[in-house]
Amino acid sequence: MSLIMDLHAAAKQHLKGCRRSLALRLAAETLAVDCGLKPCFLYDLGAADVSQIQGYLKQLHQVGFLQGPLHILNLAGTILLINVPKATSCLAMLLNSGELHVIDVSAKLKHPEVFAQDRLWKIHSQLSDLLKHLTPYQSEPPGTVSIADIPATEWNLCTMFGFLLHYPAVYWFDTSRNFENCLSFTPLKHVTVKTTCSKIGLHKLQVYSFTIPETVYHTLQLLLQAWTERLKRSFHGQCHFTDLEITMETVTLPAVAL
Incomplete structure (x- = not known):
């Protein structure tokens, strides 16, 4: 109970108006990143700036809830909490494999399509830039909470977030005209990963959630199996x-926001 009170107090102090249930979920999401269960968490649990989140994470280190260093990345206005060794390992594995699995869901298409590898040079270059940014933070000492900013004005953020969040396949869409996609009423395989954070007694925490269109699922089925293992x-x-x-x-949805 003392630990739960400490976690709630940290959230109340640094992230104004954070309810107890939200504070516990945020703490569990952060712990999942800290222990390497996933490389990254996209912070979408309320309005907070980088300095407030940094203060919050430092306090979680002080009470002994977190152990390793964490990195706060402001990517074009979206804040991500990153386990740098885990993230760089995942990105390096992707780049070294020579295969990036990207699904084109541009609005002009009738159905989603898997990118041919020769179309991926630009995304490959952007991932290399992201890896180059993260690499200097790999050797930070325990308890460190570093901060950086990448404007990334030319990046398709949906794609880059997907890679950082370690989805087995990610979406891309043509943003030159609009931000719409072709996923409306398209059957999707919705994969969710839930677990119990036994440290604070939080059940059914969703640590991963992503979709793969049924039209390309057969192409990516072995990839998903390897990701699951x-x-x-x-x-x-x-x-x-x-x-x-x-x-x-x-699932089939009338609209899918990316």
Whole structure:
């Protein structure tokens, strides 16, 4: 109970108006990044600036809830909390494999399409720039909370967020005309990963959620299986989360925001 009070107090002090339930979810999401269960968390749980989030993370280190260094990246106005060793390892593996799995969902298409590898040079270059940015922060000492900013005005943020969040395949769409896509009423395989944060007794925490269009699922099925096996290995390599639950269902939505 003392730890839960400390977590709520940290959120109340640095992230104004943060309710207890939200404070516990944020703490669990951050712990999942800290222990390497996932490389990154996109901060979307309220209005807070980089300095407020930095203060919050430092206080979680002070109470012993977090251990390793974390990096706060302001990417074109969106804040991400990053486990740099985990993220750089994932990005380097992608770049070294020579295969980036990107799904084109531009509004002009009738159906989603997997990118041919020869179309990916620009995204490959942007990922290399992102890896170059993160690399200097790999050797920060425990308890460090570093901050950086990347304007990334030419990047497709949906794509870059997908890679940082470690989805097995990511979406791209042509933003030259609008920000619409072709996923409306398209059957999608919706994958969710939930777990229990036993350290604070939080059940059914959703640590991953992404979709893959059914029209390209057969092409990416083996990729998803390999991703799932790596996730299971990461899960068994930590002690803060239990009861891993991976589910997949088919959904069809009138609109999909990316």
